[in-house]
Amino acid sequence: MSLKITFKGKEDTLHLINCYTHIEVYFTGPTQHCPLVRKLLTTAIDNSxxxxxxxxNYVNAFACPSKRSSCYCIVRSSGDGNIVNCTVCPVSATISSDHWYWFESGPAESNNGTQIKQDNDQPSDENLLLDKKPQKSDLVRLFKSSAAQYMLIGTALDVEVDDLLPNPQSTTKNLILVFNRWIDSDNDVTWRKVLQVCDDYPGQLGRVKAEVKEFLSSDRARGRSSQGQVVQLFEINFFMWMTM
Structure with a gap:
């Protein structure tokens, strides 16, 4: 869901994505407004x-910058400031400049003149999903019917394919190797790139494109965690906030 927030006549956008275990929050406005936006959201959750x-029973967090696993850095306030604890990593990341404005208390700011309205014209969830990193398991499942096209897919993704054995019994294995190499390359590894590859070869991958688009519109896709520019994350421990 996308919301328009107006500060002193200037509109900014707030994106809310329900990921079932948490809610991802993206704010496009100036960082000085982050504390007030956070206050508005937490007040709404508290009232509900x-x-x-x-x-x-929610907590504030951000996606851990470590690429070793899909984990989150939980931020809690203390008398000496904010304490950051990663859910997996033994040594937690520090709050970067990208996140600091969101978690600090910020200057007192009046709610007068601040308006929030739903933006029904922006497909924000879809756009944000397209920029997320695909999981290998999803890629293999969606492309398995076209595994024989592994060389074409690998070439389109700019990964090495010349060393793959052209054995009909190894097409699925080769497809997995292609996706392994693409993910390891960290070269534009997004769902947007996947759809672009399908668009470039409609004759061979037209069916795959349809299945990818169907998957991206599903709750399962929205529930996938990924590294991204998440400003705040709420871990929700009760059912009502785990469904749309």
């Missing part, structure tokens, strides 16, 4: 929790 007689 009270109305449903639920605990205020």
């Amino acid at each position: 929790s009270d109305a449903m007689h639920l605990k205020h």
Whole structure:
């Protein structure tokens, strides 16, 4: 869901993506407004929790910059400032400049003149998903019917394919190797690139494109975690906030 937020006559956009285990929040406006936007969101969640007689059991976090695993850095306030603890990594990352404005208290700012309205014209969820990193398991499942095209797919993804054995019994194995090399290259590894490859070869990958687009519109795709420019993440521990 996308919301338009107006600060003193200037509109910015707030994107909210329900990932079932958490809510990802993207804010496109100036960093000085981050503390107020965070306050508005947490107040809305607190009020909803009270109305449903639920605990205020969410936490603030951001996607861990480590690429070793899909984990998150939980941010908690203390008397000495913010404490950051990663859910997996033994040594947690520090709060970068990209996230600091969101987690600091910020200057007192009046809510007067601040308006929020839903932007029904922006397919934000779809755009944000397209820029996410695909999981290998999803890629193999979606492309398996076209595994014989592994050399074409690998060439389109700019990975080495000349050393792959042209054995009809090894097409799926070769396809997996192609995706392994692409993900390891970290070269534009996004769903947008996947669709571009399908568009470049409609005769061979037209069916795959349809299946990819269907997957990206599913709840399963939205629930996939990935590294990205996540400004804030709420881990929600109760069911009502785990469904749309």
